[in-house]
Amino acid sequence: MTSTHSPARGRPPEAVVGLLSTARGGRWDRWRLPLALVPALVILVAGFQRRWMSDDGHIYVRTVRQILAGNGPVFNAGERAESSTGTLWQWLLVAAGATGADIATAAMYGGLLLTAAGFALAGLGALRLRDGDRQGGALLPCGALVLLALPPVWDFATSGLETGLATCWLAGAWLALVARPRAWTTCVVLGLGPLVRPDLALVSLVFLAAQWLVARPSWRRALAGAAAAGALPVAYEIFRMGYYGHLMPLPGITKEASRSLWTRGLGYLADFAGPYLLWVPLLFLAAVALPSGRVRHSVPLVPALAPVVAGLLCWVYVIKVGGDFMHARMFLPGLFLLLLPVFLVPLTRAWTIAALGVGIWALACASVLRIPYEGRIGPSGVADERGVYVQQNAAPHPLHHGFAGFPGNRAYARLVHDAAGGGAPVLLLGRTPAEAGAPGVTGVYNTLGFSGTVVPLTGAALDPIGLAYPLAAHSEGINGRVGHDKRLPDEWIVADRGSAGALPAGLDPARVEAARRALRCGPFAELRAATREPLTAARFWRNLTGAAQRTSFRFPDDPVRAERAACGGAS
Structure with missing residues (x-):
């Protein structure tokens, strides 16, 4: 639709909004869906430009290789240890590897595609959330803009970890909650959180509670829905306990996932929020989104609040356990959840002002705001993980780590190669007998993904930190760097x-x-x-x-x- 009326100077923004927010079927309405998918395209490009494979991603790769070799879901043949934190991600990589694809390449690009899919689903969920407005018109990517401006979001769009799958599941679960809260398939999808990452069980619980509040089922249907949601996670937990003999993946034990390190966790939050002035866009968004703000378009309350509650709980948990050693990584799922209800917002006066503020911040964040330890490990032990591996591999997009810029790792690789070529079972601290299984190299090294790459599958790649070595995982901590504070x-x-x-x-x-x-x-x-x-x-x-x-x-x-x-x- 067009208009011959020109707004007078000084006309209030509501008049402009009225011109753009036409009735359904208007010119903006035709573009709502394509515009909702633009953030997915942007993160696809940004993630591709920063593509890389982390050392922890290579931990998954070795387990997948063991499965495809017939040794079971283990890191070292002959020892049942669950080193993969993300169960579903591990088995998706198995499916990719079974086709003959290179597993590391599948992990890197698969994570990118899943991240982009998550942004697309978030856009669709935002459209569906605002269907109740009964008003067409343009939408502003306020929450999406916050995510797209943050360098850590670009970095962890790949990395080979389960972050992309987590992004996709979070957005898909929210879309299911918004669009089909009474469907059995929604129960199943919402229940998958623990299989994506164990800590995402918090999100499953919040979303399932929100589903109950929206659907208000009979007690029989509620029990049936709970059974549908819990069937896969409970079945896998029984398998985990019987096969591995533990309640959680080994990294959860070695990192003491139930401990409380609030001060260290608050430091991890400051390390994320401080350099990017993250409080600035969040204040703009909160000023409009909170009930005390000027809300001009109503949305369903429960589906809008559920991701906010889940995101806050995720952040509280990360702070409680002391954070992580990778800059920003563990806060990204919670931030994504917090921004889902405002991922796209209507073109109103209040939201236009908020979008302008967020946009100015986003330009500054994407162009100049950076952490002071780029490419290094910071003074608190938190690392610019991608930057570190770019430098250590002397490559802009490290995939199969050669560590051309890190002589210590290259020396270890040569030592393992020479030991394997000798045909004798060798412990790099001495010698070990060939006990139950084929003889092979037994390497001991902190960089586990790299060690698992160079040590043959018939050998054992041991890490004294305990990510894949049960004995080390059960040792007492030494109060060292976060995620690395055990050393057998x-x-x-x-x-x-x-x-x-x-x-x-x-x-x-x-x-x-x-x-x-x-x-x-x-x-x-x-x-x-x-x-x-x-x-x-x-x-x-x-x-x-x-x-x-x-x-x-x-x-x-x-x-x-x-x-x-x-x-x-x-x-």
């Missing part, structure tokens, strides 16, 4: 994997022997049996029934103290 002493690794009489220089034989004796006692012996014994029906049942006690087991790093505690005798 070498005496334990030699006692667990080495052979008698072959000690590396510098190790105390008495401490190694104390560790060997401890490993034969009580909870140590049960932990080794749960993860290394053949998986018979009896072993599965013992793993299942003992998973809670096994998950809570911790031991002192000092082998002498640990032996006394486990064996109940003198050292």
Whole structure:
């Protein structure tokens, strides 16, 4: 529609809004859907320009290779350890790898496509949320603009981690809640959170509660819906407990996912919000969106509030556990949730003013606002993860890490290659017998994804941090860098994997022997049996029934103290 009337100078913004917000079927209405998909196109381009593969992404790759090789969902053959935090992401990569595709490439580009799909679903959800306005007109990408301006969002659009899948599921679950709150399929989709990431169970619970408030089902339908939502997560949890012998993936144990480190977590929040002045756009949005603001277009209250409540809970949990070692990564799902209700907003006076403020901030954020430790690990231990791997690999888009810019990793790779070429089972701290399985290299290295890439599948890539090594995961922390605050002493690794009489220089034989004796006692012996014994029906049942006690087991790093505690005798 067109108009021959020209607005007079000084005419209030509402008049302009009235001209643009025509009745349904007007010229803006035809463009609402294409405009809603523009943020997905933008993040696709931005993510592609910053594409990369993280070391933690390569942890997934090794597990997928083990599955495709017939060794099961393990990191090292012969030891049942769940190193993949994102269950669904792992199995999606298995499906990609089964076609013959390169797994790392599939992880990088698959994450990008899922991120873009998540932005598209968020746009569709915003359109559906505002269907109740019964008014056409343009929409402004306020919340979308906040996300698109943040460099960490560009970085983690790829990375090989489950972040892209999380973005897609969060938006898809919200769209299902908004569009089809009474459908059985919505129950199933909302229940998938724990399989995307264990901490996203919080989102599942909030969204399922919101679905109940909207649908108000009978108690029979409510129970049936709960069963539909919980069927897959509960079935997998039973498998996890019986197969791995634990209640959660191993990274959750080694990172102590139930602890409270509020001060450190608040520091992680400041590390994210401070450099980008994130409070600026959030204040603009809150001023209009909150009930005290000037709201001119009503939306369904429960579907609009559900992602906000879920996002706040996600942020509180991240702060509680002390944050993460990757800059901004763990706050991105919560921020995405917080912005879903305002991902697209109507062209009103209040929202136009907010959009102008957000737009000015977005230009500054996308162009000049940066963290002060780009390409490095910051003073608090939080890393510009992508920047670090770009520098260490001397490549703008690292995929298969060669670490051309990091001599230490290249030296380790050569050592593993030489040991494997010798045909003898070698522990890089000494020598180890070929116990249950084919002989191979046993490498011990902190950079687990890289180590898992260079160590053959017939060998064992051990990390003293415990992301894929059960013994290390159950050790006590050393209060180090977030996500890396466990470091199993070498005496334990030699006692667990080495052979008698072959000690590396510098190790105390008495401490190694104390560790060997401890490993034969009580909870140590049960932990080794749960993860290394053949998986018979009896072993599965013992793993299942003992998973809670096994998950809570911790031991002192000092082998002498640990032996006394486990064996109940003198050292």
